[in-house]
Amino acid sequence: MAQLIDGKAIAAQVRGEVARAVKELAPTGLVPGLTVVRVGDDPASAVYVRGKRKDSEEVGFRSVEHHLPATATQPEILALVAKLNADPLVHGILVQLPLPKGVDERAVLEAIDPRKDADGFHPYNVGALSIGIPGPRPCTPAGVMRLLREAGCDPKGKRALVVGRSNIVGKPMAMMLLEAHATVTVAHSRTADLPAEVGRADVLVAAIGKAELVKGAWVKPGAVVIDVGMNRLAGGKLVGDVEFAAAAERASAITPVPGGVGPMTRAMLLVNTLELARASVRR
């Protein structure tokens, strides 16, 4: 049976580290500030943003949420981002995605000052990741790297397979595994033989967004399996992109859903904001 990688517990540990760092900064007068912009009334976004707020307050950040109506126009959103860019108390800005239809997401993400980019989604920071310049990194793949480390898995020299090629998870995940010296393959919806690719992977990161698409029987015995998927079934149950029970019989370690990657995504947002705040006094 596989070792269970407890994302909830590791995320709590990361929050503890961030809280300690915030206390150490207090005498200097620096309080990391995270501002979340939420547009419209997507119920899932409301839940996520509430969670981010709770996390930020727990670690001692200055936490602010701006909620714009679903009818907010792109110029209005850009004006808010410009105001936050200019506010010295704001170190991290997160614009909750997805944005309402008709708003150009790319234009909004590009308008965020890259030095305040809590998600690491700005094209400058995407480029920085690809050539190894330090900076904020996308939270989900950064959380996965931390989970691997905590599970005692060093990707160096291993075959890593990332299933999914999104800008927010798959692509940055591949870059981070490459930086960690893995031999990286990226599979996606047009991959010819996914079971064969999975069968070769020592480290498997599933980020497709389809419930239990990756079958346990495909998993290489002894592999480390990280499941980024969060799929809500009709009955309300949350499942990952990997068939958990069957995969756990073959893997050496595996993340659960929920309680795996999700809590780490939130925790890494705090790490990014702390680092952005620290960098703000160095310039």
Ligand SMILES: Nc1nc(=O)c2c([nH]1)NC[C@@H]1CN(c3ccc(C(=O)N[C@@H](CCC(=O)O)C(=O)O)cc3)C=[N+]21
């Ligand atoms: N600019 C931006 N940055 C984001 O990081 C971002 C975003 N927009 N839009 C939406 C997605 C989604 N997301 C989640 C993070 C953690 C959990 C999480 O903690 N999930 C729990 C379960 C929650 C449940 O039970 O529903 C878990 O996996 O254990 C979920 C979802 C961040 N997102």
